[in-house]
Amino acid sequence: DVKVTQSSRYLVKRTGEKVFLECVQDMDHENMFWYRQDPGLGLRLIYFSYDVKMKEKGDIPEGYSVSREKKERFSLILESASTNQTSMYLCASSPGLGTDTQYFGPGTRLTVL
Amino acid sequence: AQSVTQLGSHVSVSEGALVLLRCNYSSSVPPYLFWYVQYPNQGLQLLLKYTTGATLVKGINGFEAEFKKSETSFHLTKPSAHMSDAAEYFCAVSSSGNTGKLIFGQGTTLQVKP
Numbered sequence: 001d002v003k004v005t006q007s008s009r010y011l012v013k014r015t016g017e018k019v020f021l022e023c024v025q026d027m028d029h030e031n032m033f034w035y036r037q038d039p040g041l042g043l044r045l046i047y048f049s050y051d052v053k054m055k056e057k058g059d060i061p062e063g064y065s066v067s068r069e070k071k072e073r074f075s076l077i078l079e080s081a082s083t084n085q086t087s088m089y090l091c092a093s094s095p096g097l098g099t100d101t102q103y104f105g106p107g108t109r110l111t112v113l
Numbered sequence: 114a115q116s117v118t119q120l121g122s123h124v125s126v127s128e129g130a131l132v133l134l135r136c137n138y139s140s141s142v143p144p145y146l147f148w149y150v151q152y153p154n155q156g157l158q159l160l161l162k163y164t165t166g167a168t169l170v171k172g173i174n175g176f177e178a179e180f181k182k183s184e185t186s187f188h189l190t191k192p193s194a195h196m197s198d199a200a201e202y203f204c205a206v207s208s209s210g211n212t213g214k215l216i217f218g219q220g221t222t223l224q225v226k227p
Contacts, residue, residue, distance in 0.1 A: 044217075
């Protein structure tokens with residue numbers, strides 16, 4: 001069965017902290033994605049990766065960076081967390097084509113105080 | 114550029130009634146279209162998708178959607194709502210190329226009343 005896991009379901013951090021959100025998939029997928037979900041705005045793409053060590057900016061990359069050192073793991077980094085980064089963060093993976101289904105993790109609800 | 118518009122952020126139906134969730138897209142290339150569902154406190158899961166071929170697509174849990182190119186629509190329907198269908202539904206279009214990037218609509222919350 002397809003599995004995407006995220007390191008935390010709930011996270012509370014303080015303004016200015018460096019925050020790491022981890023995502024692991026066990027399906028040998030090429031593509032991995034990070035989204036943030038906010039009420040009324042749907043899902044917005046932050047970054048995606050189509051290969052190990054390869055990354056591309058999505059629609060809202062400001063204030064975020066990513067790392068993909070191994071195929072199965074994709075990390076989202078908030079270099080200096082701010083209150084406007086309080087949100088639900090969803091990770092997804094897909095085999096590699098435009099027609100492919102994306103498989104989502106359960107999400108991390110991040111609160112920045 | 115591609116975009117998706119979901120008409121109605123909240124839809125309420127009675128149990129047993131028809132479910133209709135509306136989705137319109139904009140795309141300069143033939144689109145791939147998806148419907149995802151998110152149950153409370155869970156990630157998204159695929160309901161159905163249209164890539165090529167038959168324009169009426171059947172998905173899980175009795176849902177179906179019809180791709181209408183002339184209307185640039187991909188509305189989601191289910192003949193008879195169940196209480197368990199209460200969730201948030203997202204329409205998405207795949208961007209051009211093979212990156213697999215999705216553009217999502219803003220979501221529609223479906224409420225099912227007993």
